[in-house]
Each structure stands twice: as C-alpha cells, then as structure tokens.
Amino acid sequence: MKTDLFDFDLPREVIAQRPADPRDMAKLLSVGAAFEDHHMINLPDLVQPGDLLVFNDTKVIPARLKGKRGEAGIEVTLHKQEPPSEKGGARWWTFAKPAKKLRPDDVVRFADGFSATVENKLDGGEVLLSFDLPPEELYPYLEQYGKMPLPPYIQREAGSDQHDAEDYQTRFARHKGAVAAPTASLHYTDRLMQALEERGIEHLTLTLHVGAGTFLPVKVDDIRDHKMHSEIGHITPEAAEKINAVKARGGRIIAVGTTALRLLESASEEDGTLKPFDGETDIFISPGYRFRIVDLLLTNFHLPRSTLFMLVSAFAGLDRMRAAYQYAMDNGYRFYSYGDCSLLQREDRL
Structure with missing residues (x-):
C-alpha cells in the first residue's frame, strides 16, 4: 500500500x-x-x-542526554538497550544529533565520571554507545543528567517544565x-x-x-x-x-x-x-x-x-x-x- x-x-x-x-x-x-x-x-x-x-x-527513563566529543556538542536519545559489553558496561542504541560528528571509538562525555564510547554507527543517525557504567548503575546518572524525552511535537525544551516528569x-x-x-x-x-x-x-x-x-x-x-x-x-x-x-x-x-x-x-x-x-x-x-x-x-x-x-x-x-x-x-x-x-x-x- x-x-x-x-x-x-x-x-x-x-x-x-x-x-x-x-x-x-x-x-x-x-x-x-x-x-x-x-x-x-x-x-x-x-x-x-x-x-x-x-x-x-x-x-x-530520562533518556535524552547532552554531551561533548572534544569541543563539539552532541545530543543523544537512548532508544533500545543491548546486552552489556564484555567489560560489563551498559550498551544502548541511540539517535544522535549531529551524528555526522561521531565515529567508532569516539568518546562522548556527559559529565565528570560519565561517558560512553561509540561502538557502531548506522544510517539515519543511529549510534551504539557503550557506557562506562554497568546497566544497573546507569539509571542514577540518567536521573541526574538526563531529560524526559518529550516527543518532538511538544513545543518546549525537554526539562523546561517540571510537570512533564x-x-x-x-x-x-x-x-x-x-x-x-x-x-x-x-x-x-x-x-x-x-x-x-x-x-x-x-x-x-x-x-x-x-x-x-x-x-x-x-x-x-x-x-x-x-x-x-x-x-x-x-x-x-x-x-x-x-x-x-x-x-x-x-x-x-x-x-x-x-x-x-x-x-x-x-x-x-x-x-x-x-x-x-x-x-x-x-x-x-x-x-x-x-x-x-x-x-x-x-x-x-x-x-x-x-x-x-x-x-x-x-x-x-x-x-x-x-x-x-x-x-x-x-x-x-x-x-x-x-x-x-x-x-x-x-x-x-x-
């Protein structure tokens, strides 16, 4: 059809x-x-x-994160969890903006002690991130640094309205x-x-x-x-x-x-x-x-x-x-x- x-x-x-x-x-x-x-x-x-x-x-979960690759600003939205890495780190497929700035092995830093490595990249802005935290320890960091992933048709910045949480x-x-x-x-x-x-x-x-x-x-x-x-x-x-x-x-x-x-x-x-x-x-x-x-x-x-x-x-x-x-x-x-x-x-x- x-x-x-x-x-x-x-x-x-x-x-x-x-x-x-x-x-x-x-x-x-x-x-x-x-x-x-x-x-x-x-x-x-x-x-x-x-x-x-x-x-x-x-x-x-507060799945929208803002970070940096070097000096370049990066925003990612987590969308699907994968099994942990060999080192036990949480792994998530994300939609990244701008994805063109990311390559495999790049490190995206979200805060002190909170970063992720680019493991894979697909067309359409999808990037697989491997975090430096185990899955069960990732959620407190998301609560602290992430924003509620409001849909794009909600005309306000995520986190700008306390009621959205x-x-x-x-x-x-x-x-x-x-x-x-x-x-x-x-x-x-x-x-x-x-x-x-x-x-x-x-x-x-x-x-x-x-x-x-x-x-x-x-x-x-x-x-x-x-x-x-x-x-x-x-x-x-x-x-x-x-x-x-x-x-x-x-x-x-x-x-x-x-x-x-x-x-x-x-x-x-x-x-x-x-x-x-x-x-x-x-x-x-x-x-x-x-x-x-x-x-x-x-x-x-x-x-x-x-x-x-x-x-x-x-x-x-x-x-x-x-x-x-x-x-x-x-x-x-x-x-x-x-x-x-x-x-x-x-x-x-x-």
Whole structure:
C-alpha cells in the first residue's frame, strides 16, 4: 500500500501541549458504526462486565542526554538497550544529533565520571554507545543528567517544565526502560479505576519498552518497505493464562494503547491463544493484518503517515479512521501524547 493513503492535513494547533486536568476528563471518541462523543470517565459505561483491560507498565527513563566529543556538542536519545559489553558496561542504541560528528571509538562525555564510547554507527543517525557504567548503575546518572524525552511535537525544551516528569509517566509505570510513554494509559485516575472495578472490568499489565523509533515518520513510498525498530517486551505466564481464560469465557480483551496491542499480537498463536513472551518484537501492523487477541483498542490520536495511524487503520478500517480523524479535528479533539482518546471497534466485528 502507498504511504500517501495514510496522509492527512493536521493543523498544528490540534496537537496537545498539556494533558487534560483532571486526566479522566480527556475526551473519548467511540468509533464503531457511528461516532459518539464521551469523556474518559464514561469508559465504564462503554465496556462490559467480564472485559479485561491490558495496560503497558513500562516506565519512561530520562533518556535524552547532552554531551561533548572534544569541543563539539552532541545530543543523544537512548532508544533500545543491548546486552552489556564484555567489560560489563551498559550498551544502548541511540539517535544522535549531529551524528555526522561521531565515529567508532569516539568518546562522548556527559559529565565528570560519565561517558560512553561509540561502538557502531548506522544510517539515519543511529549510534551504539557503550557506557562506562554497568546497566544497573546507569539509571542514577540518567536521573541526574538526563531529560524526559518529550516527543518532538511538544513545543518546549525537554526539562523546561517540571510537570512533564510526572505528566509523561503513567500510573502503571513500574519497569524502567521506555523512552516514550504508552500514552493511552495517561488518562487513568483513582476514581476511573474504581469505577471500572465496580463495573466488573478487570485489568492486568504487561511490559513493552517503547523506543524512540515510534516517532520516526514513514519515509518510503510503499509501506511494505518500512523497517520497524525492535522493542523489548515481556508477558508473564500468569498474564497469558489470565488473558486466555477471559477469552475462553467470552470476555473481550481491550488493549490500552498500541504498544499493548503490538505486544499481545506478537505473542499470539494461530488458534487465537496467547503465549508468554520474553524478547524483541518488530511487528508492523497495517491494513490486511488479521487480529488474533485484541477485541477493542483504546488509543490516542496519531500523526499522519505514522505507523500508529497505519495500525489503527488496520484495526478499524482506513476509510473509517480517516473519517473519524476528520470528525475529531472538526469537534475539538486534541491529538497525540497529551491529547484525547478513542475507543475503536474492530472492523471485522461491526
């Protein structure tokens, strides 16, 4: 399919710069045979007792670092962790700016006692850095010297707003490793979770460490030529057993966000059951994909020509999603990470 099919005009002013306050008052567009306007606090009325919400419990790390190679300034954004070096040092693939200033064996210094060596370099600004600290000792340095990796469409410098450290983290965040938030989970509050519980809606978590590659635009003319960056995910045997039990009794699996959906579908079997998962996935979901696990999808509004808009088009239908996005823009919905949410019905279930 041509990438142009997933393009649309998105006014800059509809891209949210701050989250809703309170978070559960973000708008919620139900997309099925028709469009219905709600707020997140209404979600319990839109789902059914026995349904299961699946959240991503990854935790965003302060992955953006500024350093120097000699006198030249370098900014890097960590996006995927690799196994430690032979000396035990943490290794991360990063997006570097300007990458042209870096060569293998160059040393980038971020602070006294905090540096990394360039191990490899790929096209597109990707650089593999080997740090002089073990993986478990790297995180305190990131907390001290790193900045929250706000998406490029948030029009302020990372670290310039103290609220972003909390706003760009979900209530479910437990396992460090993401460099982008699973933003569909940002809308949940104590009162919303209580209302869901009272309605008989269960929930569980899995882990997909979201990489910065989620922000990369699709630059190829044909989406079949696009290469996804891999991300590390974990589904416990207990979580897989719970999901299979819910499906077996007729309950619906509701993925909260595209990250949860991608991991669930990565671990799916041909017979529609889920297996435990511990490894990497580079699944790229586009129209024509046959969904095996997820019945409903809660997700924010995405950018044109993005793999995320391609995913929601695969789930709910390209024509329906183009119409839904136009409806959202016409009716005051806010887009992307800090924006509003949608509840999508699978096209093959309508």
